[in-house]
Amino acid sequence: MIKLILQRLALAFLTLATVCVLVFGVTEALPGDVCTAFLGRDAQGTRLENCRQQRNLDQPALQRFATWSAGVFQGDLGTSLKRDKPINDLVANRMRNTAALGLGAALIGIPMAILLGVLAALRRDRTPDMVISGGSIFAMTIPEFVTATLLIYIFAIQLQWFPAITTVRHSAPLSELIPNIILPMVTLALVMMAHILRMVRSSMIDVMASDFVQMARLKGVPYWRIVFIHALPSAMLPAINIIALTIAWLLGGVVIIEQVFNYPGIGTLMIRAIYDRDLPLVQAIALILAAVYVLCNLLADLASLALNPRLRSAR
Amino acid sequence: MHNSILHVQDFSLGYRNRAGDLVSVLRHINLEIRQGESIGLVGESGCGKSTLALAMMAFLRGGSEVISGQIDFHGGNLFTLSSAKLASLRGGKVGLIPQNAGQSLTPTMKIEAQLTEALRLHSNVPSKQWRQRAIELLQQVRLPAPEAMLARYPHQLSGGQQQRVAIAMALAGNPELLVLDEPTTGLDVTTQAHILELLRSLRLEMGMTMVFVSHDLGAVARISDRIAVMYAGEIIELGRCADVLRTPAHPYTQSLLRAIPRLDAKGLPPSLAGYPPKVGSVTQGCAFAARCQHATGQCQQDAQLLPHKEQWVRCHHVGQLPASNTVVSHLVPPTKQNADTLLDIRELQISYHKPGFFEQLRNRPAPVATVDDIDLTLKQGQTLALVGESGSGKSTIMKAISGIQTPSQGQIQLQQADLNQPVEKRDRQLKRKVQMIFQNPDASLNPRHTVLEILQQPLRLYFGLNNTECRQRAAELLQLVRLAPHYLDRMPGQLSGGEKQRVAIARCFAGDPELVLCDEVTSALDVSVQAAVLKLLKELQQEKGVTYLFIAHDLAVVKALADEVAVLYQGRLCQVGSVEAVFGGYQHPYTCALLNAVLQPDPDHAPQLCGDDTAEQHPPAQGCAYQRRCTLAEPRCRQATPPWQQVGGNRIRCHLSLDELSSRNGMPMLIDAANF
Known part of the structure; x- marks a missing residue:
């Protein structure tokens, strides 16, 4: 069990190291750098060289990679080329904002999705199932920026309950973000729920037809207890991986949704960094997102272990 | 009248098919079960016996409805009870012991949680004593180390242990009526005999009323006072x-x-x-x-x-029929004595363990091989049966011969050809010579191919036939397995179990094989169909001169079909010999234990339990493989590998002399229920 966790951790570390190399390599392979982006198309001659020298860009790529990765190892993500500030400072607040958004969406979305999925499974092919399944297919098919725009139209423009876009600075305390965070959070939660819900529904239908559920019924176990104690843990097993994948998707979705709502999170920062060819910043954000992704999968594996005694005692 | 506990009156049950017609599953059942009585419901698959048993707990499968009649428990109609009353009855006064305990125990809950749940719902044991009571229940079903058992999950138990836990769970509610739905199906012979003896003794101790559902008349004969034979509902x-x-x-x-x-x-x-x-x-x-x-x-x-x-x-003709006689002359087909050796297995060892990188570095000793030290020869036109409990390595040996699992040591030869190579490396002719028939035709026939397409594949592959030739040859093959040519265009889903197995046999013979591996080919079939399939296999052997390597858990089937028998325990041979010798001559203690556990559809026949039915995880590192369960084991059995002893065509691997074996095997140590 502990051996298994250590193995997974080592694997996660290896994945992150690979991500480091890949991210550095890909950004390096792109034509142009921060100086050409900064100085414009006609950047040449001494101005360009000075700019490059200032930012150590004249050093060989390998050497830069070594310095950078050594910094990452010590928790220093480097310095933004465009903004001339430590990346750690730039990222900290925005990371907090995005985490609040993502966690909020997950905390609302996942339990709701599980409950609705179970409800749809138990009322299979009847009205509640039709409504829930139909709704989830609808939420799955339309892209998240359309959902976002739709929500803005209804709740911000028509009803005027929430602001349409965020105008607060990234460093504002969380409490000031609260009215702004609601709409992006709902958008994220909606799309995420659809996938999880459908998975929970189908695996719950399978489990409710299994021998041990029939046995629990014939043992006189009350209905709600059969559903939540006997059936749900087994039904959650296939759903957990979907949840992990969905959260991973959420990381990509967050970039788009933050952009739509002008939310001061890591996604908006990343898009700006790409515009600016601010390679260290892009690298740092890509690495953070990859780390979150790996962490989610690790948590999903651990959750499967917790739910499935077969996996736990296999070795 | 007398104190009836359950009364089934004119009970009919059915479901609506897609066309909306009512299909009846049970028709006008009348049955009265008296207090303390044990009644056996027997019949073949689809006869409605399980449906009737579950209806006795007012449980209808999805979509089913009661067409007429009622079932009374202590005078009250079960189908008019409120759901709360029904819930307290199920698992309480009426307990169920399910067919497949492994799948009927909730996989995510520990045994303790499942037992205490039953106690909480159906007994007035105070919560502080639940654990104590759970231990008592496990003791009552004779599980060793009950306290350790409580902390386990169902998958950590053997099949027999799971079944015992299921029985303990039913006993937790102090049931008056126990419904047993095929409780021993799928278990090993020895385990089955142990579970049946446990149920018998529980019945004597507690005076419980039982409804015992089984397709196995031998099992029913052990438990029932009365038998109801069912056919077509x-x-x-x-x-x-x-x-x-x-x-x-x-x-x-x-x-x-x-x-x-x-x-x-x-x-x-x-x-x-x-x-x-x-x-x-x-x-x-x-x-x-x-x-x-x-x-x-x-x-x-x-x-x-x-x-x-x-x-x-x-029956309209009852009484006018010729007097029935259960002792009938069985067909004894003449067996050919052909001296040529077809299959030769020498010192075969198969290990599923592959040492990892770190294990190689640390030079750890490899775990004991799954199958070891197998020497077998099989003569052309003969049938060799491999027998043993589940986990004895029968299927592993078959996998090695078919080339799915590569042996780690030893030689397998088919005439001059080397069968050690994996199936991908064998040439087409060699593949053709070794064919296989699987246990479950539902799983081994592609449900989306017609019978013709199924039979075409080997014909194309091995003989390169074109479409018209294929159709012609496929029709001949169907004729060979006694099926009409119009079956060619059917899908497996449209065939019955027996017909499907015939198609599987036809597919096997399409390659004109020399060696046919039969893996439990009749165990998924009903008794009435099984006899016909066995007859077909025997006739095909005589017609084509093929050689069979046969796996079966039913020793009576082995006796009927095989010429030679090899008894395996934990991947090691215990005894090899002709059917007559193994079943009737000197016997290895394990052979003896297996044979004594066989159930017969005879009210006077009682199986004898030799040793316990503990399932072992790994074979012992040294000594006799059977040492841990053998009632005759001596110190030397734990140290040295026993020698082969030979009498005629009968080889026995045991330290005890043949005389000792015959005198001591004659009196197997009976496990007395009272001693536990």
Whole structure:
């Protein structure tokens, strides 16, 4: 069990190291750098060289990679080329904002999705199932920026309950973000729920037809207890991986949704960094997102272990 | 009248098919179960026995509805109870012991949680004593180390242990009526005998009423006072256990009893023509008429269940039939004595363990091989049966021969060809020579291919036939397995179990094989169909001269079909010899334990339990493989690998001398229930 966790951790570390190399390599392979982006198309001659020298860009790529990765190892993500500030400072607040958004969406979305999925499974092919399944297919098919725009139209423009876009600075305390965070959070939660819900529904239908559920019924176990104690843990097993994948998707979705709502999170920062060819910043954000992704999968594996005694005692 | 506990009155049950027609599964069942009585419901698959048993707990499978009648428990109709009353009855006064305990225990809950749940719901044991009571229950079902058992999950137990836990769970509610739905199906012979003895002794101790559902008349004979034989949703014969088994009155019961292979008979049992009808296909007249040799025009009308001597029988001709005789002359086909060796296995060792990188570095000793030290020869045109409990390595050896699992040591040779190479590396001719028939035709036939497409594949692959040739040859193959040519365009889903297995046999013979590996080929089939399939296999062998390597858990089937028997325990050979020698001559203690555990459809036959039924995880590192369970084990059995002893064609691997074996095996140590 502990051996298994250590193995997974080592694997996660290896994945992150690979991500480091890949991210550095890909950004390096792109034509142009921060100086050409900064100085414009006609950047040449001494101005360009000075700019490059200032930012150590004249050093060989390998050497830069070594310095950078050594910094990452010590928790220093480097310095933004465009903004001339430590990346750690730039990222900290925005990371907090995005985490609040993502966690909020997950905390609302996942339990709701599980409950609705179970409800749809138990009322299979009847009205509640039709409504829930139909709704989830609808939420799955339309892209998240359309959902976002739709929500803005209804709740911000028509009803005027929430602001349409965020105008607060990234460093504002969380409490000031609260009215702004609601709409992006709902958008994220909606799309995420659809996938999880459908998975929970189908695996719950399978489990409710299994021998041990029939046995629990014939043992006189009350209905709600059969559903939540006997059936749900087994039904959650296939759903957990979907949840992990969905959260991973959420990381990509967050970039788009933050952009739509002008939310001061890591996604908006990343898009700006790409515009600016601010390679260290892009690298740092890509690495953070990859780390979150790996962490989610690790948590999903651990959750499967917790739910499935077969996996736990296999070795 | 007398104190009846459960009364089934004119009970009919059915479901609506897609067309909206009512398909009846049970038709006008009348059955009264008295307090303390044990009644056996027997019949073949689809006869409605499990449906009836579950209806006794007011449980209907999805979509089913009661068409007529009712089932009373202590005088109250079960189907009018409120759901709360029903919930307290189920698992309480009426307990269920399910067919497949492994799948019926919730996989994510520990044994303790599942037992205390039953106690909480159905007993007034205070919560502080739940754990204590759970331990008592596990002791009552004779599980070793009950406290450790509580902390385990179902998958950590063996099949027999899971079944015992399921029994303990039913006992937790202090049931008056116990419904047992095929409780021993799928278990090893020895485990089955142990579970049946446990149920018998529980019945004597607690005076419980039991409804025992089984397709196995041998198991029913051990437990039941009365037997109800079911066919196509009706009870066709009802009477005292001994009467029904000794003097069956209904033609179906008679032919069913005859079709069961027996240890004390020679050769193949006579088979029953045809197949059991599909659920709901019979609506009028005697359901058995189509397969009955005594059928007349009168049988087109419904027959009533009427008393005949001591029994109740549903047959127009009861009493006019020739006197039934269960001891019948079994068919004994002549066996060819061909001296050429076809398959030669030398010092075969198979290990599933592959040392990892770190293990190689640390130079750890590899775990004991799954299968080791197998020497077998198989002569052309003969049948060798591998017998042993689950986990004894039978299937592993078959996998090695078929090339799915590469042996780690030793030699397998088919005439001059080397069978050590994996199946991908064998040439087409060698592949053709070794064919396989699987246990479950539902799983081994592609459900989306027609029978023709299924048979075409080997014909194209091995003989390169074109379409018209294929069709012609496929029709011949169907004829070979006694199926009409119009089956060519059917899908497996449209065939019955027996027909599907015939198609699987036809596919196997399409390659014109020399060695056929038969993996439990009849265990998924009903008894009445099994006899016909065994007969077919025997006839094909005589016609084509093929050699069979046969795996079966049913020793009576082995006796009927095989020429040679190899007894395996934990991947090691215990005994090899001719059928006559193994079943009737000197026996290895394990052979003896297996044979003594066999159930017979005979009210006077009691299995004898030698040793316990603990399932072992790994074979011992040294000494005799069977040392841990052997009742005759001595210190030397734990240290040295026993030598082979040979008498005629009979090889036994045991430290004890043949004389010691014959004198001590004669009195197997009976496990006395009271000693626990």
